[in-house]
Amino acid sequence: MADIHVEEFYKDAAVALVQLYSAFPRRVNLFVEDIAGPDEPDEFGLHSKRHMACFGALLWLAEEGFLRYVDTIRQEALDQAVLTQEAFVRLSSPAPDVLVQALRGPESPLETPLPPSLQEDMSSHIHLVRTALKSRHSLRIGHAVRATLFADKQGD
Template identity: 45%
Template sequence: MSDIHIDDFYKDVALTFLRLYNSFPRKTILYTEDICGEDEPDEFGLHSERFTAGFSTMVWLGEQGYLKYDAPIKQEALDQAVLTERGFLLLSSRSALNFGDPVIGETKASDIPSSVMEQSKTNINQLRKAIKSQSSIMISQAVRYMLDAN
């Protein structure tokens, strides 16, 4: 039996990393709905458990030193969020994972420049491949590998 909330956690970590890496080194507002989807608060103004878990994942990554931010905006976002040095180096370092070589059109892997091949073996690119696959197994493997590496 799968723990769905843990699969959601891994996906939220992956999407948070991707969003912050794509804007690095600029600070950005990291919206919870961009990580775990839109949510309508109930009649008491409370968000769903899924939305709250997505927000909590972002805060947890900050507590663990992967990102920093100025302040939360309710449970809607983290203001002025950016990867820390630890987070950036983790994502840009070489990965032992290999979710496949890059394919550019009809080009064979052996014809791709070595710089492109090397870049494809970074943690961030393995994470991109995992997200693109939409496989919860690949996403969890990628995130566990990275969290264990630090």
């Protein structure tokens, strides 16, 4: 079992990427509370560790070239965030068949063949990330996000 902060990172990254992909190519404000849930700063105005971990995940995605933003809104949001070209292409591209089958799981076999265009769409990285999020299964979310973020690194 992975450390809980790593599982939360995968979930935060997945939610952020799905939000940005859904808005692409528009720039949007990416609010931490929309991703990690509500947070009540303490008496000193400091956010919880969970809130700050999510904010850190967003900044990491930017530092690693998955998104761009104009500025931060305190530690509440990224202002005018958008996917980078590399992230958009990666999310739109087909995932390896082995990964598609593994993340689809035995409970949802495809009994009838789908049209090629739909089959391609359902094998994209973004579809796998969305499906994993809907499952609320942390291992599936982790696999989908790792496959998306580190697609170029696999097989090294």
